[in-house]
Amino acid sequence: MPKEYNPSVIEPKWQRYWEENKTFRAVDFDPRPKYYILDMFPYPSGAGLHVGHPEGYTATDILARYKRMKGFNVLHPMGWDAFGLPAEQYAIDTGTHPAITTQRNIETFKRQIQSLGFSYDWDREVNTTDPGYYKWTQWIFLQLYHRGLAYVAEVPVNWCPALGTVLANEEVIDGRSERGGHPVIRKPMRQWMLKITAYAERLLEDLDLVEWPESIKEMQRNWIGRSIGAEVDFPVQGHSANIRVFTTRPDTLFGATYMVLAPEHPLVELITTPEQRPAVQAYQEAAARKSDMDRTELAKEKTGVFTGGYAINPVNGKPIPIWVADYVLVSYGTGAIMAVPAHDERDWELARKFGLPIVEVVAGGNVEEAAYTGNGTNVNSANDEVSLNGLETPEAKEKITEWLEAKGIGKKAVNYRLRDWLFSRQRYWGEPFPIVFREDGTPVPLPEEYLPITLPEVESYQPSGTGESPLATIEEWVNTTDPETGHPARRETNTMPQWAGSCWYYLRYLDPKNDQAAWEPAKEKYWMPVDLYVGGAEHAVLHLLYARFWHKVLFDAGLVSTPEPFMRLVNQGMILGFSYRYYTADGRPWSYKEVRLEGESAYVKETGSLANAVYVPLSEVVWRDEKPYHPEYPELELEELTEKMSKSRGNVVNPDDVVREHGADALRLYEMFLGPLEAVKPWNTKTVSGVSRFLARTWRLFFDEQGNFTVTDDPAPDALMRLLHRTIKKVSQDTEAMDFNTAIAAMMTFVNEVTKSPVRPRSVLEPFVLLLSPYAPHLAEELWEALGHKETLAYEPWPTWDEALTVEALITMPVQVNGKVRAQVEVPADADKETVLAIAKDHDRIKAILENKILVKEVVVPGRIVNLVVK
RNA sequence: GCCGAAGUGGCGGAAUGGUAGACGCGGUGGUCUCAAAAACCACUGGGGGCAACCUCGUGCCGGUUCGAGUCCGGCCUUCGGCACCA
Structure with a gap:
């Protein structure tokens, strides 16, 4: 037996043991109760874990x-x-x-994960890029297709010229691509869409069925x-068309003094x-050219243009002008x-800017100064058939x-912010669609x-540039035949987005x-179902919503x-x-103390020059008097920040x-x-030594400095027995509740106490090894073996505690006077x-x-505290 | 702006309404050693006192309570998400 705790020897040994014995094989249909515990599987990036x-x-x-x-x-x-x-990049x-x-990245990730x-x-x-896997991703797509939930549409999409591809809304941040x-x-293109909106109501309602953090729900x-x-229909003056609008405030209908169409609205053409026409067309073209970012940035100032057309407000018969403005989506x-x-x-903003009439119909604010968006009592809201005057907002x-x-001109309606899911990418490295197009499209x-x-082999992974994927350039792959008719057909050259494979992987693990x-x-x-799913909050909305939809x-x-x-x-x-x-600015370095920050930009205080932030990798920082300094400019004190880990920050x-x-443990x-x-x-990283010391101390409970096994079969002192049972209780409850940090603290306390004791009783140390085993499995297996066991401890019954042993006969109670602790009594x-x-x-x-005081009240909480209130 | 989470020592953090700071890092002193490392032991929120002790202290202001880090009301700050959604 080695003299010292040596993780580099015992860790590979047990990893090999577990692998060779298939210790962690999950058995289908086993009579024990099942527990499915799932990690969000990783994207195996080149950077490794x-x-x-x-x-x-x-x-x-x-x-x-x-478990x-x-x-x-x-x-x-x-x-x-x-x-x-x-x-693909x-x-x-x-x-x-x-x-x-x-393949290479998976090997690295797997080696790293296994080393833990x-x-x-x-x-x-499973591997989403394995044809044996994505065969079934394609199969699920067909299930969606056959149920009418997948359709082709010409939709304006987020076209990124630099990447040569279309991005999903969630891949666009502030009008720029998330990557790069x-x-x-915005550019209209032929795309596959999935009708997630058909499931909006159920996706919302069924959140009540799951035990998730309230914030994620x-x-x-x-x-x-x-x-x-x-939904209300407004007839267009001089045309047979109606403009249908959705409003959450039908009670304000009498105050509708104009209408607005989105620049892309199909009726704009007819009404103008x-x-x-020239003004409207110019506005439409400008709006189309704008990226989402431009639209948002210009949002501070409302823009719009009058179409020249009028609609009739159906509640009062008044003609109201129809405008086009890009604040309507x-x-x-x-x-x-x-x-x-x-x-x-x-x-209100647009009306003010263009002098359109503002008519108050809900009392409660001053509409000359600002829009009043709260509830209130209706006014100015009556026609020959109906009056809302005097009604509160809900009744109105x-x-x-x-x-x-x-x-017959309107009805109650429900609307969702959720849009259908743009489900195609113009990329090579994704699942091909199991779809071909006939010659008529x-x-x-x-x-x-x-x-x-x-996926076929290609010579170049470069996007075709037209917006089509590199697959479009492989003639022998694209050109195929319609299996029904035998006529020539072309394959779909879009591929599925990365979400596809992750939408159902938890099902593939089953078989x-x-x-x-x-x-x-x-x-x-x-x-x-999956009993416990653990992963990063960055997937709070999209991955989880998409997977729920497919499910x-x-x-x-x-x-x-x-x-x-x-x-x-x-x-x-x-x-x-x-x-x-x-x-850095003006060709020289500046300390963070010499610049001032304005939003994302930094300026040198002295000169006002725009400064660039430069990061020094953690390994190159020089420490002096506990302050970080630049390796080459000794006087330059660095600014310390805690940020998301990334290559560019060197952290x-x-x-x-x-x-x-x-070691892994x-x-x-x-x-x-x-x-x-x-x-x-x-x-x-500096503080890893704390837990490392704890493991070495644990080792030394079992072996002395010469490497002799010190555990004996002597009976355990009462104090150690009680300590053990308190520890079992705490570790069991904390592990169950996933309060792992405090469970570890309890085990540290245990080891500190036993270290001070002259005896090493098996009856105390053996259960402790089991408590430790989920946390530090390699060390625990090694100690378990040293205790004379031939089999893995992975299936040993979890220790139980005797409640009577977790409480002491004599307890120390604090005594307070007027809420301040003044003494301790046994x-x-x-x-x-x-x-x-x-x-x-x-x-x-x-x-x-208490002398010379009047005792007003005595509070005793058994086992907790005494409080004496005096005057 | 809206929604959500969080503010506690030098640092990470711990506390069913009941002794604030468990456990760990760092620090100080000591044991061992020729010396150092490692290991072990003790102390370690601020202020005051020789000491027993006293006093202040959980982002800020109020409230409830015998008693508040914890509950209630109102702010401030940080982080995450959403953002012209009619």
Whole structure:
């Protein structure tokens, strides 16, 4: 036996043992209760793992190991979300096939993940880029298609000229591409859309079925954005057309003094008068050229142009002018609004700017000064048939909606902010669609037996530039035949977005090698739903919403048995890194103290010059008097920031380095000891030594300096027994609640106490090894073996505690006078109030304080506190 | 602007309405050593006092309570998300 704790020897040993014995194989249909614990699978990037990845993985691994010991049949799988832009970008730059890059990255990730001792069932590994996997992604797409949930549309999309591709809304941030920060403009293109809006209501309602953080549910609710109101038709003067609007404030209908159409609204053409046509067309063209960012930036000042046309306000018969303005979005509601300037801020601004009438219909504000958007009592709201005057807002809404319905010119309506899901990318490295187009452009879904439609080899990964994917250039792949008619047909050259593969991977884990079906129904029934899903909050909305949508479609198709896929969700908080920076301007460096920040820009205080921030990698920072300095300019003190880890900030911590220096068990423990799982917290490599010391101290409970085994079968002293049972209770409860940081603190206390004791009783140390095992599995297995066991401890029953042993016979109670602690008294744990009070009042200090005072009130909380109130 | 989360020592953090600061890092002193590292032991929120102790202290202002980091009302700051959504 080695003399010292040596993770570099014991960790590979146990990793090999677990792999060879398939210790963590999940058994289908086992009679034990099942527990499905899922990690968000990673995109295997070229940069390898950073310390953020193992945070969630360690948490789930601790829970998986704990649940096994509690008698559950645990499914804990891992896989790769491997389609996506970075591999393709790399292919464009180097000509390396993305499959090769992907394979290489997966190998690195897998090696790194395995070096941390996670108890995954590797026989269930999945890879979204494997044709055996994406065959079923394509198959699910066909299910969506056959249910009328996938359609082709010519829609204005976010076209990024620099990337040569179309981006999803969520990939555009402030009008620029999320990757690379290139400008994005709107351009109409033929796209696949998924009708997620058909499921809006259920996606909203069923949030009640799942145990997720309230904040995530709220984000999803906001994203779906349900609002209740009315649809109202406004006849256009001089035409047979109607303009339909959606409004949440039908009660303000009498105050509608003009209308606004989105620039893209189809009726603009019809309504515009010849005199106004040039102005309207110019406005439309300007709006089309604007990127989303430009539109948003110009939002400070409302713009718009009169069409020359008029509509009739259906409640009072008055003609009202129709305007075009880009603050009305074609993609929300009906793309047209009734403008009520008195009670809507945007309408008020436009009305003020162009001198349009403002008519108050809800009392409560001063509409001359600002729009009044709150509730109130209706005024000026009556015609021959209906009057809202005197009604409060909710009643007014109801009454006018009834009237509109009776007249057949409007009805109650629900609208969602959620849009249909733009489901195609003009990229090579993604799942091809199982669709061909006939010569007339009709899409034909390919029969299941044609799947998978695999990616062809290409010579260049460069986007075609026309907006089509590189696949469009491979004639022999694109040109095919319609399986129904045998006529020539062309393949769809778009590919699916990265979300596709991650929308259902949790189902493929159930039956990963099945080539006859995506999964066997009986296995789905056995394992689903996922009991615990852990991942980053960055997927709070999109991944989780998309996956829920697919799951509900599969549920409706009878392919899965639960309405929701993920019963419980936990978001691990991001781990931040320390970064260090200074500034340069006018050819010289400046300290952060010499610049002032204005938003994102920095200016030298002295000269006013614009300064650039420069980051110094963590490894190059020079420390003096605990302050960070520049390596080459010794006087230049650096600014310390805690920021998201990224290459450009030089603050990325590689878990390999931590494993090399301290071992995997120490890394696991440190990740969890950092703070609560869900909190955002900074990584400080220096303090890993604390948990590392704890593990070495644990080792020394079992071995002396000569490497002799010190554990004996002697009976344990009462104090140690009680300590053990308190520790079992605390670690059990905290592990269950995922309060891993405090569970570790309890184990540290245990080790500190036992270290001070002269004895090493097996009856205390053996259960402790089991408590430690989910957290530091390698060390625990090694100690378990040293204790004489031949089998892994992974399935040993979790220790139980005796409640009687967790409480002491004599307890120390604080005695307060007027809420301030003045003394400590020892009392029997089961003493009644009178006894406790008597002991407290008998204490010398208390006696002294109580002298010459009137005792007003005596508070005794058994086992907790005594408080004496005096005057 | 709207929605959500959070503000506690030098630092990460801990506290069913009941002794604020567990556990860890860092720091100070000591043991061991020729010396150092490692390890071990003790102390470590601020102020005052030789000491027993006293006093202040959980972002700010109020409130409820015998008792508030915790509950209530009103602010401030930071972070995350959304943002012309009619």
